[in-house]
Amino acid sequence: MQHGKYRFIVGFLALPLGLYALFVVWPFIQSIYYSFTDWTGLSPEFKMVGFDNYSRMLDDDIFWKSLQHSLLFALLLPVVTIGLALFFAFMINVGGRKRRNGPVITGVRGSGFYKIVYFFPQVLSIAIVALLFAFAYNPDSGAINSLLRGIGLGDVQPLWLGDPDLALWAVMGVLVWSTVGFFVVLFSAGMASIPAEMYEAALLDGANRVTTFFRVTLPLLWDTVQSGWVYMGILALGAESFAVVQIMTTGPGGPDYSTTVMVLYVYQKAFRDGQAAYATTIGVALLVVTLAFAAVVMRLGRRERLEY
């Protein structure tokens, strides 16, 4: 198959690779370069300033706040989301009533229905979800507070997004709401491929459901959990958190910088404040955080692969 092979390879790769290099790779390289300049983004002139942007960043209180919030997102969101999803998936697949002459382990009745419904938020744009919840959180006329009034909790009327202590949690709740379903379906598929004999053996040995979950289901599902963890963390550091914070919070990033995240701060510095070089500096910090997060999860999560 040598005839014309290289011409074919070049012909097929040129367009995709060229587009990718121009719009993705080249800007990445440029932005690392720009982080050592004083470029404003408004005019084409700039000069090299060494590590000035980096030392400025280390003294920037808002940067530290955004870093703190981003780290919280990357650590807490995957734990909560994946924890809930594993719990739901286990209930759906293993929590069923034992039927006479049926298999030892069964899913609950209507498991298909739950999987369909839980997946709803996943197909909606995060921007639409964020808008919807911005209204739901409205302290006076929002759905949540009026629901609380309706069930007799009229005294409990939080300001939600208006309360600096609560706003970040309110935003995180929305991200959990919108991603749990995806992981439920993902883990359900994984659980369905675990052979029933494994469960039968565990039950014969006297294991209850909790033990079964931690000793059988979780280890066999570990690879999926781990890649889901990295996936969720990257989302929580990047595009998803940008959308929810930018759309839902006042400021955006407020009140009083209580919800600002790194990705939003990059955007604001570059496209609102005309400090493109400084924005890329924060972007480089975000890159470091993202890669470190992925490396740590892959490292901590390394286990012997279980074949079945």
Add this chain to the structure above:
Amino acid sequence: MKTTETPAPLPAESGAPITKTDVPPPAPPKEKKEGTVLNVFSHGVLVIWAFMVVLPLLWAVMTSFKDDRSIFSSPWSLPDSLHFDNWSRAWTQANMSDYFLNTVLVVGGSLIGTLVLGSMAAYVLARFDFPGNRFIYFLFIGGMSFPIMLALVPLFYVVNNMGLLNTIHGLILVYIAYSLPFTVFFLTAFFRTLPTSIAEAAFVDGASHSRTFFQIMLPMAKPGLISVGIFNFLGQWNQYMLPTVLNTDPDKRVLTQGLVQLAVSQGYKGDWSGLFAGLVMAMLPVLAAYIIFQRQVVQGLTAGALK
């Protein structure tokens, strides 16, 4: 969100460890009880979460039929009459029809481009051995874990210098470029699983490399293309960050952007019911498509993570 229910009552560990030599007769009452308690509990938790998912969506649909006053005074009451005028107002006056059209154009163009370019690159990377193959492959998939926002700052000026800012085709090219990492990753794995013998036979019969690709390999790769196509369709249809940065012309706005702008401008216009109608209008087609093509959508979206 954790429910406040008590944790599952753990079935008491059976007093004596069951050994193989001394298998006690199964105790039906206890087992039945354990099953029932667990069953009730798991159903309870699952139903609560199902409500929490559906309730906000139903609330939005309901609100889109109400007038502005009752939206604020009683958020949970049913609409006194169905205000279909909200919907027509959103469609015409609030430019939802333009946003829909822009989104369809952008997503249509990018989806086709992504699938064509992605499968070409993936096929070459999966089937041909040449110096630099691994490097190019990792260059592509590296794009999956990098924070896109970092590239967007210079990208804005790259796109601007090329005269592509605020154009539909410029947005299409950028969408394609940022969809390639996952598409190449997924399709490379897929092309590797296809048998080589058929392509070789075609080649022996005198078909060129590109003819073999378009007439034999692409049709064989159809299941993979459908999965990755659905994945990209949803990702591009729901895209918010890229257009927010690169598409600042009010006339070119895509759906997500348009809705957010609409929400911002309601601060002084006050047409909240129209905004809710717009939101529901944007939600329903995707939800309907999901319910119809449920199996394929789930497969497409989870396929990548299961690899």
